[in-house]
Structure formats: C-alpha cells, structure tokens
Amino acid sequence: MRVANSATALVDLALKAGDSYSAAAVYSIAESKQKHQLKELMFGKRRDALALARWEHTPASVLEALCSASDDAIVVRLDKNQNTPTLAISKLYVAENQRSKSSASLTVLVAQHRHASLSVLKNIAQFEDDEASLLAVSKNLAANSEVLSILLDRFESSSILAALQKNISEHPSTSPQLLEQLYEKGDVYVKAAVIGHANCPLQLIDKALLEENVFIQRQLAADKRLNNEVISRLSLHQDKSVRCAVASNAIASNDVIKLLAVDESDVVRRVIASRLDLTSHVISRLMNDQDVWVRQKLARNPTVSFGVFDKLSKDLQADVRRGVARNPRCPVKLLHLLAKDEDYWVRSAVAYQHRTSKQLLIELADDTAVDVLSGVANNPNTPQRLLKKLTASAEADVRRGVILNPSATRLTLLPLLEDAYYLHRLMLVGNSKLKDKDKWHLCFDPDYQVRFTAFKYFAGHFIKSSS
Amino acid sequence: MSTILVIAEHRRNELRPVTFELISAAQGLKKSADDKVVVAVIGSQAETYTAALSVSGVDEILTIPAPVSEFDPDVYEAAVSALIEAKNPSVALLPHSVDSLGYAATLASKAGYGFATDVFIVEYQGNDLVATRGGYNQKVNVEVDFPGKSVVVMTIRASVFKPLEGSGSPTVSNFDLPAVQSRSQNKEFVEQGGGNDIDITTVDFIMSIGRGIGEETNVEQFRELAETAGATLCCSRPIADAGWLPKSRQVGQSGKVVGSCKLYVALGISGSIQHMAGMKHVPTIVAINTDPSASIFTIAKYGIVADIFDFEEELNSQLAA
Numbered sequence: 001m002r003v004a005n006s007a008t009a010l011v012d013l014a015l016k017a018g019d020s021y022s023a024a025a026v027y028s029i030a031e032s033k034q035k036h037q038l039k040e041l042m043f044g045k046r047r048d049a050l051a052l053a054r055w056e057h058t059p060a061s062v063l064e065a066l067c068s069a070s071d072d073a074i075v076v077r078l079d080k081n082q083n084t085p086t087l088a089i090s091k092l093y094v095a096e097n098q099r100s101k102s103s104a105s106l107t108v109l110v111a112q113h114r115h116a117s118l119s120v121l122k123n124i125a126q127f128e129d130d131e132a133s134l135l136a137v138s139k140n141l142a143a144n145s146e147v148l149s150i151l152l153d154r155f156e157s158s159s160i161l162a163a164l165q166k167n168i169s170e171h172p173s174t175s176p177q178l179l180e181q182l183y184e185k186g187d188v189y190v191k192a193a194v195i196g197h198a199n200c201p202l203q204l205i206d207k208a209l210l211e212e213n214v215f216i217q218r219q220l221a222a223d224k225r226l227n228n229e230v231i232s233r234l235s236l237h238q239d240k241s242v243r244c245a246v247a248s249n250a251i252a253s254n255d256v257i258k259l260l261a262v263d264e265s266d267v268v269r270r271v272i273a274s275r276l277d278l279t280s281h282v283i284s285r286l287m288n289d290q291d292v293w294v295r296q297k298l299a300r301n302p303t304v305s306f307g308v309f310d311k312l313s314k315d316l317q318a319d320v321r322r323g324v325a326r327n328p329r330c331p332v333k334l335l336h337l338l339a340k341d342e343d344y345w346v347r348s349a350v351a352y353q354h355r356t357s358k359q360l361l362i363e364l365a366d367d368t369a370v371d372v373l374s375g376v377a378n379n380p381n382t383p384q385r386l387l388k389k390l391t392a393s394a395e396a397d398v399r400r401g402v403i404l405n406p407s408a409t410r411l412t413l414l415p416l417l418e419d420a421y422y423l424h425r426l427m428l429v430g431n432s433k434l435k436d437k438d439k440w441h442l443c444f445d446p447d448y449q450v451r452f453t454a455f456k457y458f459a460g461h462f463i464k465s466s467s
Numbered sequence: 468m469s470t471i472l473v474i475a476e477h478r479r480n481e482l483r484p485v486t487f488e489l490i491s492a493a494q495g496l497k498k499s500a501d502d503k504v505v506v507a508v509i510g511s512q513a514e515t516y517t518a519a520l521s522v523s524g525v526d527e528i529l530t531i532p533a534p535v536s537e538f539d540p541d542v543y544e545a546a547v548s549a550l551i552e553a554k555n556p557s558v559a560l561l562p563h564s565v566d567s568l569g570y571a572a573t574l575a576s577k578a579g580y581g582f583a584t585d586v587f588i589v590e591y592q593g594n595d596l597v598a599t600r601g602g603y604n605q606k607v608n609v610e611v612d613f614p615g616k617s618v619v620v621m622t623i624r625a626s627v628f629k630p631l632e633g634s635g636s637p638t639v640s641n642f643d644l645p646a647v648q649s650r651s652q653n654k655e656f657v658e659q660g661g662g663n664d665i666d667i668t669t670v671d672f673i674m675s676i677g678r679g680i681g682e683e684t685n686v687e688q689f690r691e692l693a694e695t696a697g698a699t700l701c702c703s704r705p706i707a708d709a710g711w712l713p714k715s716r717q718v719g720q721s722g723k724v725v726g727s728c729k730l731y732v733a734l735g736i737s738g739s740i741q742h743m744a745g746m747k748h749v750p751t752i753v754a755i756n757t758d759p760s761a762s763i764f765t766i767a768k769y770g771i772v773a774d775i776f777d778f779e780e781e782l783n784s785q786l787a788a
Contacts, residue, residue: 056762082760112759241784293691300684345713352710371713378710396721397714404708423721
C-alpha cells in the first residue's frame with residue numbers, strides 16, 4: 001500500500017479504518033464534509049466520545065469539537081483533560097454559568113486547568129464564592145499577578161486568606177509588590193516562601209536577616225544576594241538544613257566551603273561534594289570521607305582530577321565506582337578497568353558512558369546483565385553491526401535501547417517495526433531515520449495507540465505543507 | 468469431609484512465600500471442621516521442607532520424593548495427577564507462577580477437572596465454588612463457577628492472601644511418585660541479569676521516581692531519602708531506559724508488577740497507563756507531582772501537589788528530627 005499523498009486521501013483511509021482513534025488523529029486536517037463523517041465515527045457511540053474526552057493524547061481540535069456536547073459526563077472529562085484548548089475551556093465555563101444549577105466542582109476543574117484563559121481566571125477570582133475554585137485559581141500557573149492580587153484584596157478578612165497567602169507566596173507570577181504585602185501579613189511559612197521566591201525584593205532579604213525562625217533562615221541561606229559576613233554566620237547555624245542551604249549557595253566563599261567540608265552532618269558534606277568550585281585541599285578531604293554518599297557525589301563531580309578518579313575507581317563501595325564510570329569526564333583508561341567490575345551496575349554505567357570506545361562496547365556486549373546490554377544498545381558509539389544483533393535480543397529493554405540510540409540507522413531499525421511490543425512500534429513512528437514508506441503500515445497496526453500515532457504523524461505532514 | 472490440596476513451590480532449596488498464601492486461601496475454603504488442608508511438596512529433598520510447612524492451617528504434609536531437585540513440568544504433572552486420584556480433593560491450589568503455567572492447564576484438561584487461572588478471590592457461594600479472576604487485561608472481574616466438576620484446579624495470584632501466623636503440628640507422610648519420563652533436563656540455574664539486585668515484587672514499601680526528577684544527578688538524593696525512610700527506590704520506564712536506575716527497579720508494563728507493595732510513593736510520576744499497570748493495585752498510593760491534573764492522582768489515596776524536591780527536603784528533615 002502506498003503512502004497517502006494528500007490530506008483528503010489520508011482522512012479517507014482513517015474513515016475506512018472505522019476506528020475512532022485513527023479518526024481523531026486526522027481530524028485537524030479534514031475538510032468540512034469529512035469532519036462531519038469523522039465526528040460520526042468518533043462521537044456516534046457515547047462510549048467512544050467518553051473515551052476520547054478522557055484520553056490524554058486526544059488532539060485539542062477533537063476536544064474542542066466535543067465541547068458543544070450536552071452530556072455531563074463528557075463535560076467533566078473535557079474539564080479534566082489537560083489538552084482541552086483555551087477556547088473550549090472558556091466555552092465550557094460560559095455554558096456552565098448559563099445553566100440554572102451550575103456545579104462548583106466543574107468550576108474547580110476550569111479554575112485549575114492549565115489552558116484556562118486569564119479572563120476566565122479573573123472572572124472566577126472576582127465573582128465566584130466557592131473556596132475550592134478560588135484556591136485552584138491561586139495555584140494555577142496561568143494566573144498572572146493581577147488575578148492573584150484580586151484574590152488577596154477580595155478575601156483580606158476571610159477564612160481562606162491563610163490558604164490563599166500560602167499559594168500566592170509560592171506562585172511564580174507573584175510580583176515583588178505582592179510579595180511585600182504577603183511578608184507583612186503572612187505567617188512564618190508564608191514569610192519563608194516569600195524569601196525563597198525568585199521575585200523577592202532585596203529589602204525583604206534585609207528584613208529576614210532579623211528573623212530567627214529556621215524556615216525563614218533556610219530560605220535566606222540559599223539567597224545569592226547575601227554578603228560574606230551573613231553567609232559565614234549562617235554556615236555556623238545550629239540547624240543542618242540551614243547549613244545545607246549555605247553549602248549549596250554558589251556565592252559561598254572558599255573559607256565557608258572549607259569549613260562545611262568537615263561539617264558534622266553527612267548531608268552538609270554531601271552537598272559540598274557536588275560543588276563545582278572545590279579546591280584541591282577540600283577534594284582531598286572529601287575523597288577520604290567516611291560517608292559513602294560524599295565519596296559518590298565527589299566521584300560524579302566533573303571538576304575532579306585524574307588522581308581523584310583513579311582513587312575512587314578502586315573504592316570498596318560499588319556506588320562510588322559507578323559514580324566514576326558515569327562521570328562525563330571519566331578517563332578512558334579507567335573505563336576499561338571499570339568494564340570488568342564485579343558489580344553489573346558499575347559495568348552498566350560504563351556501557352551507557354559516551355566516552356566508552358567501540359572496542360570496549362563490543363566486549364561489554366558479551367555481558368549477561370540486561371542493564372549492561374541496554375547500555376550497549378543505547379550508546380551512540382556502538383557499532384551498527386552490534387546494534388543489528390541486539391535488535392534480535394529476547395529482552396525488550398535491550399531492543400528498546402536500540403530504538404532510543406540516536407546513531408541507529410534505518411537498516412538497523414527496520415526489523416523493530418515488527419517488534420512484538422506495541423510500545424516499540426509506537427516509538428518508531430517518530431524516528432527520523434526511518435522513511436515514511438517504512439512506517440506507513442503502522443497506520444493499520446493491531447494496536448490502537450500505534451494506529452493513532454501513525455495517522456497523527458502522517459497528518460502532521462499536511463499541516464506543515466498547508467502552513 | 469473434603470480435602471483441599473495445596474502444591475508447595477520451592478526454588479533453590481527455599482520454599483517460595485506464595486506457598487503460605489495458598490495455605491491461607493485453602494483455610495478459607497474449609498466448609499467444616501472435618502475438612503483437611505493437605506500440602507504436597509515434590510522434589511529430591513522434599514522431606515527437608517516439612518518443618519517449614521508445619522504452620523497453622525496445615526493438617527497434613529505429603530512429601531513426594533522425585534528424581535529432580537528443581538521444577539520439572541512432567542514430574543509435577545504426574546505427581547499432582549496421581550495425588551488428585553488418590554486423595555480426591557475438591558480443590559487443588561497451585562501458585563499462579565511460571566512453574567504452574569508449565570503443567571496446570573494440561574493436568575486439568577486431560578482429566579476434565581474444573582480450571583481457573585490467576586484467581587484472586589475464591590469462596591463458596593452456597594454450595595457452589597466460585598473463583599474470581601481478571602478479564603480484558605484486568606479491566607473487569609470475572610466470576611467463574613464449575614458446574615458438575617468434582618475436582619477444580621486453580622492457580623492463585625501471589626501476594627493476595629495473607630499468610631496465617633503461628634505454627635502447627637500436621638501429620639507427615641510419604642507419597643510415591645508414579646513412573647514418569649521427563650522430557651527436559653535441568654542443566655544449570657542461571658540468575659536473570661541484574662539478579663543480585665533486590666526483587667521489587669516482594670517488597671512492601673516503595674518510593675518511585677519518574678521524569679520529574681529532571682537529571683541523573685538528582686537520583687542520588689532520592690536514593691538517600693528511600694534509604695533513610697526504609698523504602699526501596701524504584702522508577703518509571705524513562706528513568707531505567709536512561710540507565711539511571713537498573714531495569715530490575717522498573718515498575719510497569721515494561722517492568723515489574725509490585726505485587727507485595729503496601730505503600731507506594733510516586734515522586735514526579737505523571738502516571739501513564741503503562742506505569743499504573745504495575746502499581747495501581749497497591750492499597751496506599753501517595754503521589755507527589757506539581758501538575759494537579761496528573762493521571763497518577765486518579766489512583767492515589769493521598770495526593771500532594773508539590774515540587775518533589777521540596778517534598779524530599781521536608782521529608783528528610785522530618786525523618787532526621
């Protein structure tokens with residue numbers, strides 16, 4: 001069968017297939033007469049319409065076409081479906097308000113929907129009284145500072161104020177002015193969230209320096225606008241989470257880092273071991289740390305020297321040796337050593353490592369552990385002939401590794417189009433190494449998800465060509 | 468008086484936990500105090516399992532010496548067939564395992580016994596024995612009854628029946644294996660790749676990470692958290708595919724079904740159908756995700772709309788307190 005050469009031909013094929021998922025995949029490219037037929041196919045049976053309204057992959061155009069439905073169950077599914085487009089959500093909200101008995105639970109779904117428009121959110125903030133809907137608006141990332149401000153002003157003396165303050169203090173769109181307002185009126189948790197907010201104004205940082213509460217101090221210690229004196233003071237804080245925040249702060253001085261590298265808390269030293277600005281003195285100290293996680297984090301640190309890699313590659317703990325093998329700067333010489341490690345999880349790290357040579361990957365392909373073989377299958381340095389061999393592996397994980405390998409060629413991938421696992425066929429639909437004629441038969445695959453993905457892929461050609 | 472026969476399963480000289488779950492299921496099928504639960508154990512060293520099998524709920528243990536130490540489908544089929552003929556049980560319970568798949572259907576079919584597989588509820592409704600199993604890829608529960616069948620063979624799903632506690636004092640006797648010609652030979656036991664990792668199908672507390680963790684370097688802090696909390700760290704498919712955690716830790720359709728899990732904490736997992744196939748049965752699911760519309764919340768008992776890193780930090784400080 002030849003690949004459809006026009007949108008009309010593709011839609012006709014989907015209609016002929018008689019399956020609602022294939023129809024949904026091509027709906028956006030159909031002409032108006034075909035759209036009518038597709039709607040019959042998709043929504044003719046209530047069960048199909050319900051399934052499409054709920055399905056996470058249903059295209060926005062299909063969900064929009066469904067939004068004129070008067071079926072309550074379908075409306076609920078559309079409100080819940082995060083693919084439902086902005087216009088459809090607005091229509092659903094208007095329709096809901098026009099009903100004699102509107103449902104608060106539907107308004108909540110609209111209020112928390114990521115595609116809810118600003119005007120809908122503003123309307124809910126200004127006129128709705130349902131607490132759950134108002135709180136949903138305050139958490140919705142689509143809300144802007146104006147909407148959030150309306151909520152705070154409107155409910156200044158209400159029982160939901162505390163919950164609103166908490167949500168708005170964490171909302172990324174909250175303006176510096178609103179944050180100031182929240183800091184003045186909020187409890188310690190709100191204040192801590194304000195101090196940790198990306199828009200927190202500097203004057204609030206100064207105010208927070210006078211606070212003793214540990215939650216506020218923790219947020220403060222991570223702020224990059226602090227001066228050395230404050231950072232040094234916080235590095236001596238009795239609460240380890242505050243010291244952890246200092247340890248992760250990019251502006252911490254060498255003296256502070258040196259001090260925290262011998263902190264009594266393992267957790268603090270682990271954070272230090274991940275830093276990219278360690279001095280050789282600190283690295284020497286951490287390399288011999290008694291805590292395995294400290295050494296493991298150091299082994300993953302791309303700034304350490306060959307000597308450190310060499311020592312850690314001989315560590316008694318496999319997690320540390322694996323850390324070396326996963327490090328993007330791990331010396332090739334050590335990869336050869338670690339490829340023979342007794343622990344399969346260390347060998348697996350070598351197999352996934354992009355610095356591993358072809359020859360070493362060929363040797364690792366004789367391993368019996370599926371994680372090692374998956375790594376070989378995933379590695380872009382693996383020779384094509386080996387990848388071809390791995391496409392016949394009995395392990396689905398290994399075959400999937402080949403599919404995920406960016407270096408796998410068309411000839412290598414072709415046999416996997418007939419793979420027994422539907423997910424593998426589905427993943428190959430979007431693979432740019434395969435030609436359209438290779439993928440065409442997937443439109444008639446036994447699995448509905450594969451058919452949907454294939455039809456959607458081919459429909460995409462006609463959307464591009466018409467735009 | 469009727470007999471309920473249980474076929475014990477063992478591997479590498481160890482009884483598999485499912486055996487004790489079958490004994491619990493068999494106890495539930497006793498209609499009167501006279502009914503007996505008989506456990507049969509087959510193998511070259513069958514007698515070594517009698518002490519372990521002397522648990523509450525077992526009335527009799529039958530040891531069946533066989534020329535093989537590990538499972539052999541022909542030997543088991545001949546042994547269980549002879550046992551059923553000799554003991555005439557009303558029900559024979561086998562684990563729903565790869566071993567039973569090798570002979571249970573043949574056994575039931577040849578003798579015309581009633582048969583049901585992957586049963587997770589078994590009970591008497593009046594005088595009728597009814598087994599419940601999944602259908603249409605576990606989308607519906609199907610009740611199966613067995614009209615006119617005096618013997619019913621069932622394979623029972625693991626991790627469904629809670630093993631009974633306490634010891635018992637069953638009688639122990641020997642049962643001779645009829646002559647059997649095995650068509651297979653056990654040459655070598657090969658552990659599956661990555662077999663020295665923990666078996667996630669047997670653990671009861673899992674913390675599982677998904678795409679929400681962002682980068683590989685973040686995996687370690689969740690390993691630390693799981694270790695501190697006493698949980699086993701697992702993952703969704705993309706994490707294992709990237710080589711960030713072993714395949715043996717992957718939950719879902721491409722990975723494993725966490726049959727024994729009682730508490731599942733899903734961190735940054737959106738909840739694809741494929742992932743949920745491996746964990747949706749868990750009685751207590753806690754989901755943490757920044758997206759309130761994530762599918763995982765539809766099956767979670769407790770949902771937390773939050774950043775998993777904030778959650779991790781807070782839980783760590785709570786655990787340390």
